[in-house]
Amino acid sequence: MEREITLNDTVALALGAGILGTGGGGNPYIGRLWLEQELKQRGGAVRIIDAGDVADDATVCSVGMMGAPTVSNEKLQEGGEFIRNIRALEQHVHASIEALVIGEIGGSNAIKPLVAGLQLGLPVVDGDGMGRAFPELQMDTFSIGGVSSSPMALSDDYGNVIIFHKLDSPKRAEQYARILTIEMGGSAALSMPVMTGVQMKTNIIRGTLTLAQRMGETVLTARRSNTEPSEAVAALGNGRVLFRGKIVDVERRTTQGFARGRLKLVAFGDPNDVMEIVFQNENLIAWHNGEIVCTVPDLICILSLEDGESVGTESLRYGLRVTVIGMPAAKELKTPKALAVVGPVGFGYPDVTFQPMLGNLL
């Protein structure tokens, strides 16, 4: 089923993508402004298709930004990076890309593929490879499902395009692209993996673009009625509110191409009721009074109590009043093979056991 995304949808989409970003994926406001500008300049709308609409033998490709959100919020794109990436890959594989795929539905990376779709006149599939945002390249369902990371294209804002022709593992893709992204100034445009329709359909988490829009609409509805949206947002993702309180401490550094750090919150009216969260671009593990209450791949989302807007890890600061939502990960992230990559062990916490929240994101 084909539908469209127009100027009427951008605000809700950005709000929802921010929530699913679990702190990362790039600030969705930046992506939203760009998408709105492209929609105004070109007229028209972004064509959204279901995964099932793509032919088995079609060639499709995912696009998004690589880098630390602390950088990408200030270092804007030149604008033609995705076009250059896709054209370079098409030349390299001697085939036309017929649809674009969202690599991660979280943050700005949910919206950038829509911009690229408009620029290239290509439809975008409703779904993504993470059902949230993750900091590293090997952490998507395509890589976990065995789709080769190569060829993959990386572009800077000066017109330089690099194609990774052969890569022996998704971890290698992450290693080499990360060092180049840092050299490119801390953020770069990435296009990978190039895959067939059937590879995409086998591995994609379906319907996450629609979920992001619905979450954003829930926030907008709550704003209109002056209510607090976190319960309703959590319910949409089959999750629950984990904590309400004030940020009292943030430790953050941009290192090795990531925004890494730790966050402390105190409940309203009870200074002994504390939540701590560690992050690597995205929120990874939440402790409530010393007990783990949520870990990757389940989603830990921080929303401003003021307006229900998500708070990225790059925007955390002392005094913010927030709710912390936990939502179960999509089922595709909870197989043993996936958990080895996107569970606590994949982030350097071998002693933390993943205790899944009940249910699935969708």
Place this chain on the structure above:
Amino acid sequence: MEREITLNDTVALALGAGILGTGGGGNPYIGRLWLEQELKQRGGAVRIIDAGDVADDATVCSVGMMGAPTVSNEKLQEGGEFIRNIRALEQHVHASIEALVIGEIGGSNAIKPLVAGLQLGLPVVDGDGMGRAFPELQMDTFSIGGVSSSPMALSDDYGNVIIFHKLDSPKRAEQYARILTIEMGGSAALSMPVMTGVQMKTNIIRGTLTLAQRMGETVLTARRSNTEPSEAVAALGNGRVLFRGKIVDVERRTTQGFARGRLKLVAFGDPNDVMEIVFQNENLIAWHNGEIVCTVPDLICILSLEDGESVGTESLRYGLRVTVIGMPAAKELKTPKALAVVGPVGFGYPDVTFQPMLGNLL
């Protein structure tokens, strides 16, 4: 005119390439062992052709190693890197590479293209892009002459191949390939530039492979007669002996992917007669008692007094008894455009004026 390089030529070639390496280009002994092994295993010989033998519209490509010689002498290649690079580039540009070009005639990089020629069944052109060795990618006559650095291929020893599809300058090629080379362990196989026959013929320094062989044969002749070859070697390159003495101090560090440092020599019998040399993979500037006597792009070559073998910057050590030879650079390196890249200013010595030695290398 086509000729061959066989097992009878490898010793002389390695000796001469070492001398023209001016301290860098990788240890030629490593390259020689590999070439000899390939010649023995495959039989046959390397076909050497003149630049003029290549058709104007042929596609040719240069190959060599990137990295610090301190690394590449210990971290050997897997062996198939050049094959993978050339095949990837052929797929990318939709053309067959018809001949290989030597990027730098100095050190191991003079010999590696011959190995690749054997592996791929391709002839190698007698000539190169430097008429010596230089540490950085933008420092060859092809780049200086305006040949695009892209597409270019870089391979590690695990089978990973990266193609630089578009690059906005040769300096960018250096910047991005260097950071990847470091991430690949400090040395990597490079293939660039891909060019037409006419681009190659317009820019190549002709006959340098033959010059390297003749220099090596001169050393071998001197060894047979128990004489010291440095005067005869210098004469072949239209240069002269600058100094004879003992190494009394070496300061060397492998940093940012290069072997950088400074060297001090004292003349035999006169402790006040001193030469100092700075290097970045290759020897850059020589001071004799405080006066500059030779600078890049002219060649500063250090030969062991023992056997006439060149001494790479990675092999410099206290107590070595050596001669220092100066030779004028090839005329292609002395145009104003070239000197801006390979003169002292290109190496971070804006206050040092290039005072060329008389004549040209060939």
